[in-house]
Amino acid sequence: MELKTAVVTGASSGIGAATARHLAREGYRVLCVARRADRIQALADEIGGMAVPCDITDEDQVQTLAQTVGDQLDLLVNNAGGAVGLEPVGEADLDAWETMYRVNVLGTAQVTKTLLPALEAARGTIVFVTSTAADGGYEGGAGYCGAKAAERAIVETMRLELFDKPVRITEICPGMVHTDEFSLTRFHGDQAKADKVYAGVAEPLVADDVADAITWMATRPRHVNIDRMTIRPRAQAAQFKVFRES
Numbered sequence: 001m002e003l004k005t006a007v008v009t010g011a012s013s014g015i016g017a018a019t020a021r022h023l024a025r026e027g028y029r030v031l032c033v034a035r036r037a038d039r040i041q042a043l044a045d046e047i048g049g050m051a052v053p054c055d056i057t058d059e060d061q062v063q064t065l066a067q068t069v070g071d072q073l074d075l076l077v078n079n080a081g082g083a084v085g086l087e088p089v090g091e092a093d094l095d096a097w098e099t100m101y102r103v104n105v106l107g108t109a110q111v112t113k114t115l116l117p118a119l120e121a122a123r124g125t126i127v128f129v130t131s132t133a134a135d136g137g138y139e140g141g142a143g144y145c146g147a148k149a150a151e152r153a154i155v156e157t158m159r160l161e162l163f164d165k166p167v168r169i170t171e172i173c174p175g176m177v178h179t180d181e182f183s184l185t186r187f188h189g190d191q192a193k194a195d196k197v198y199a200g201v202a203e204p205l206v207a208d209d210v211a212d213a214i215t216w217m218a219t220r221p222r223h224v225n226i227d228r229m230t231i232r233p234r235a236q237a238a239q240f241k242v243f244r245e246s
């Protein structure tokens with residue numbers, strides 16, 4: 001049987017790396033995409049995949065990714081993204097907003113539109129990793145919530161536009177996931193601030209939990225479209241209603 005091929009963006013850490021590992025265990029040949037070439041090369045060596053260094057906000061690099069993919073692609077996991085900053089709008093760093101929009105929205109759109117013909121040819125699936133931040137605003141979150149809401153708009157629009165095409169358009173919205181880098185990036189490398197996000201949460205979600213859900217979504221029978229899955233740790237009843245033991 002021919003191997004199915006998956007592209008996972010943001011595969012150099014966190015949810016993306018875990019998803020690449022889960023998909024490889026399911027028998028996919030995984031193209032691991034991110035900017036840090038050393039990390040994705042190590043991952044590709046581990047799982048028998050392929051490293052494709054690529055900044056998804058760079059059109060030329062995404063074109064090169066498409067050439068590497070070729071004519072057929074079974075699965076695209078649009079995972080690259082993240083948050084920068086947690087300031088109120090009155091103190092917003094708009095350069096950080098631009099960075100968030102460039103990667104979560106424009107980069108994701110660039111990858112998606114460029115790989116769409118190969119996905120259509122293979123009757124493929126797209127999984128967008130948005131966030132519960134797309135559900136509505138929270139204090140300090142306007143830039144990130146807006147970017148993730150815009151990413152969700154791509155999902156909702158594409159599902160309508162492609163209703164008569166054999167491509168599944170799905171979305172997973174994680175709540176709090178304790179990954180090594182998400183909060184570190186958000187707080188510009190301040191480890192103490194990053195640790196505080198998860199302090200006292202006995203069992204936060206980890207990257208493997210989200211990877212497991214993505215893999216489940218992608219491996220449903222072809223006629224089953226998981227439109228949107230929200231996944232949170234049990235301790236998180238709502239965005240800021242989190243049970244902390246200490």
Ligand SMILES: NC(=O)c1ccc[n+]([C@@H]2O[C@H](COP(=O)([O-])OP(=O)(O)OC[C@H]3O[C@@H](n4cnc5c(N)ncnc54)[C@H](OP(=O)(O)O)[C@@H]3O)[C@@H](O)[C@H]2O)c1
Nearest residue numbers: 010012014015034035036055056080081082131177179182
């Ligand atoms: N952790 C959470 O609580 C949480 C919750 C909801 C949603 N999410 C979403 O889940 C996704 C993964 O988050 P995570 O927690 O795994 O964070 P992470 O470890 O910081 O992963 C982010 C990934 O995106 C890649 N990336 C960033 N900019 C890129 C660019 N321009 N081109 C290519 N790759 C780029 C990074 O790789 P390089 O730096 O090597 O390029 C990295 O692999 C993100 O979209 C995030 O918004 C996370």
